[in-house]
Structure formats: structure tokens, C-alpha cells
Amino acid sequence: MAHEATIPRGAMLRTVFSKTLRDQRKALAWWAAGFAGAILLYSSFWPSVRDNAEQFNEYLRKLPDFLKNLLGQIDYTTPEGYLQSELFVFLAPTLLIVYGIGAGARAVAGEEEAGSLDLLLSVPIRRRRVLVDKFAAMLGAIFLLTTVMWISVVAFGPLFDLRVGLGGFTAMSLNTFLLGMVFGSLALAVGTATGRRSVAIGVASGLAVATFIVNTLGPSVDWLDPFRLLSPFYYYADGNPILNGLDPVHALVLAGVSVAAFVYALWAFERRELTA
Numbered sequence: 001m002a003h004e005a006t007i008p009r010g011a012m013l014r015t016v017f018s019k020t021l022r023d024q025r026k027a028l029a030w031w032a033a034g035f036a037g038a039i040l041l042y043s044s045f046w047p048s049v050r051d052n053a054e055q056f057n058e059y060l061r062k063l064p065d066f067l068k069n070l071l072g073q074i075d076y077t078t079p080e081g082y083l084q085s086e087l088f089v090f091l092a093p094t095l096l097i098v099y100g101i102g103a104g105a106r107a108v109a110g111e112e113e114a115g116s117l118d119l120l121l122s123v124p125i126r127r128r129r130v131l132v133d134k135f136a137a138m139l140g141a142i143f144l145l146t147t148v149m150w151i152s153v154v155a156f157g158p159l160f161d162l163r164v165g166l167g168g169f170t171a172m173s174l175n176t177f178l179l180g181m182v183f184g185s186l187a188l189a190v191g192t193a194t195g196r197r198s199v200a201i202g203v204a205s206g207l208a209v210a211t212f213i214v215n216t217l218g219p220s221v222d223w224l225d226p227f228r229l230l231s232p233f234y235y236y237a238d239g240n241p242i243l244n245g246l247d248p249v250h251a252l253v254l255a256g257v258s259v260a261a262f263v264y265a266l267w268a269f270e271r272r273e274l275t276a
Helices: 002-006 009-023 025-051 053-061 065-071 079-088 091-114 117-121 127-160 166-194 197-217 225-230 232-237 248-271
Strands: none
Touching (some): 025 053, 025 079, 025 091, 025 127, 079 127, 079 166, 091 117, 091 127, 091 197, 117 127, 127 166, 127 248, 166 248, 197 225, 197 232, 225 232
16 A cells, blocks of 8 residues: 555545546636637627617517527516526526536546546545545536636626626526536436446436426426426526526525435445446
8 A cells, every 4th residue: 555655645635626627627718718708799799689679579579488488588678688588598508518417427437438537546545535526626617617607797798888787697697507517417427327428428418408398398388387397497597586686495406406416426436346
């Protein structure tokens, strides 16, 4: 166990967390730059949209019910309504879900398939400690992208007179982070249990699409409506947080799903015989 004597335990634990983030640093930088650039672009459109807001609102009133359910209570005369439509319906949740699923699938299954997991576990670190650090790195990366989004709106918005109430905007941003966390945690759990990155991506992505459809069509399809309570998207957007603020119960549900998926990942990781 000379290896254990020469490497301080605290240094080994920090290495798992920091190595995971370091391996992602280039991708994270591009993701952050793309996120900020998209928000700058959308912010620049606001003056034109605001000046023609009544036409946009009239168009929304003529949409089919399922599209109205998808967009929520949109009012293009307000910055909050514009951001809800252009940022929080598709762009932000899609980016964070895609990133979270990719990061969660790579965390264990990706390393196992690449043959680097055995090397990581060859040092005297408990499996659960490795997974905790991997999970923390994934959440840290998703939170970083959420922070970039928040800062970009606050920084770029006023350049185009797009000024949003920070309370509701922060609540909606937090819900977006939690939504990305849910599907990233599910990908981590599936990848840890199966050791297959493609399966983790496929299952988590399939759940994202299925639960999105259930939440969107539920109000228009009677037999689907009760199942909306099983969709993370219901807890993400119900109650219009950008206008009404954070719903603590909904936030706790999203966080609880992530914690449950992580606990399952811990259980599975401790019991699996890893492939060479």
C-alpha cells in the first residue's frame, strides 16, 4: 500500500472532482460561449418584438390548444413573457438537459467503456467517494452553465432595454438548473447500473422526450392529464415561476428525483462487477 502512503487522501479526493471538470473544460467553455451568444442574439431581437407585441399576442391566441399549453402564459409586451417564450420553453432547458445527460452518461459508463475507470479505482479511494465527486462535478458544470445564462441576460438585456424582474427570473433559472440535474442524474444512474454510455443516453433522452410530451399534451388529452404529475417538466414550468416566483414544493420534487437517482447509482456502483 505504498501508493496510499505517498498520495494524501485529501489530494486524491480533490483529484477526482477536479480531473472531471478539467477533462470537460474545453467543452464547457464552448457551451458557455454558445449559450451567451444565443442570449445576446435573442436580446437584440427584443426591441423589434416589443414594438410588434400585439401582433405576436394575436398570433398566439390563434394557436392550437396544445401549443398554447407548451408556451404557457405568454405576453410579448413584457420582458418576462418574451424570455419565457424564447429562452425557457426550449433553449435553456434543452441545452442543460442535453449537457446533463452527456455528462451523466460519461461520468462512469464513459470511463468504463474507455478503460480508464479501472485505473481510477486502482488508487485507494472508495467507489462511493468516486461517484460522489463525479456527481458533484456534473452538478457544478450544469450550475456553471445556468450561471452563464443568468449573467448573460442581466448583462446583455439592458443593452436592448430587456429588463426583467430578478426574483422571478432567478426562480426560473433555478428550476432550469434542477431540470438539467434531474436528467443528468438519471443518465448517471443508468450508466452506472449498465456500464453502457449509449444506453444511459438513450434511456435518459427517451424519458425527457416522453415526459415532455405528456406534460404538453396532458391538458388537452383527458387520459394523459393525471400523468403530468410524473413529468419533471410539470414541476419545472407549472405556476409560471418567472412571474410568480419559486414554488418550493416543485423545486423539492425536482431535487428529490435527482437525489433518488443518485442514491440508486451509489447502490448499483457498489454492487456491480466492473468490466475490464
